[in-house]
Amino acid sequence: MSIDRITRVSFPGSLVFGNGVLKQLAEDVVAQGYKAVIIMTIKPLLGQLADFVAILERNKIDVSIDTSIEQEPAFSDVKKVLQQLSAVPADAVIGIGGGSVLDVAKLVAAQLGSTQSLEEIVGKDLVKGRNKGLICVPTTAGTGSEVSPNAILVDDENQKKGIISPYLVPDKVYVDPLLTIGVPPAITAATGLDALTHCLEAYTNKFSQPFVDMYAYEGMRLIAENLEEAVHNGKNEEARYHVAMGSMLGGFCLGPVNTAAVHALSYPLGSMFHLAHGLSNALLLPYIMEYNYVASPKKYAEVAVALGCSRLATDEETARAGIERVRTLIDACGVPARLRDVEIPKEAIPKMAEDAMKITRLLVNNPREITLQDAISIFNAAY
Secondary structure (H helix, E strand, O other): OOOOOOOOOOOEEEEEEEOOOOOHHHHHHHHHOOOEEEEEOHHHHHHHHHHHHHHHHHOEEEEEOOOOOOOEEEEHHHHHHHHHHHHOOOEEEEEEEEEEHHHHHHHHHHOOOOOOOOOHHEEEEEOOOOOOOOEEEEOOOOOOOHOOOOEEOOOOOOEEEEEOOOHHHOOOOEEEEEHHHHHHHHHHHHHHHHHHHHHHHHHHOOOOOHHHHHHHHEEEEEHHHHHHHHHOOOOOHHHHHHHHHHHHHHHHHHHHOOHHHHHHHHHHHHHHHHHHHHHHHHHHHHHHHHHHOOOOOOOOEEEEEEEEEEOOOOHHHHHHHHHHHHHHHHHHHOOOOOHHHOOOOHHHHHHHHHHHHHHHHHHOOOOOOHHHHHHHHHHHHHH
């Protein structure tokens, strides 16, 4: 833990969590007095959102709907959306979807009416302001984007870039676990393991803080206890509720502490091979835990306990039990365990390692330093 680093937590202005809160969102948007809103979502959700849109329109709110974001967004995708929406006189942007949709909704809210280009805001604390209201509603339990100050885009060179700013934290957040019930098992598993990774990497982070540890620990506990049930019995409302809560808690970790080597090394899997972000993290998580735990055995032992393991004779033994627990959970959720299982060629490893080493903003958080050769070794172990 670092005691000489300032922790800044930017919370949403309002947070509503619970089954069925989508109905309250409609009432609140009407009460806000907005005359026009942009809804960013995906086509498969339009049926579920029909009543919500109808309530807004009955109250004379102009609604513009964008469903163009279908995968992890690139700079070109956001620019295209901004161009299409630039003439819309909206008071607020409402993002309803997974992490990609929410990330773009956050950027659209910040960029509409802004004189800053998208390239000018890449990095930390470079966004100068936001003129539009911003409301986020997650429909997957994974990214935590609804409460984080982060948005991730793929640049023209196929590298993932982060835009981090308190202006990207929404004014209002509505987390309705019922919206996750229709999410297929494979996506439930991948997004849930992504959320687990957010919590785990925050808790074991070189710059971990007790205030953030509270969210990270409880998030790990909730996800580890409920994810397998949510994957195999998606209609179990209790399991969905707890995984959604764990995911949101993981999102709170992303601003003040953020992730580390698992995310840094997973980025090339997404940019080079278009693997889903959560799956990329799951493929690497146990191998990076194995690499890291020797640098922080006490923290990794506490991770193991959060994951449901009993304390053993030493921190090192307990930490290793936690790594096995993660392997077991990944297997139980039906997620591939090795890079070769998702047809990544072994000869791509050196380039993947080179690309991962460029993600210095995350690697600096890792409890154990990772060199280029270490990254190659980790990818080989995961192969």
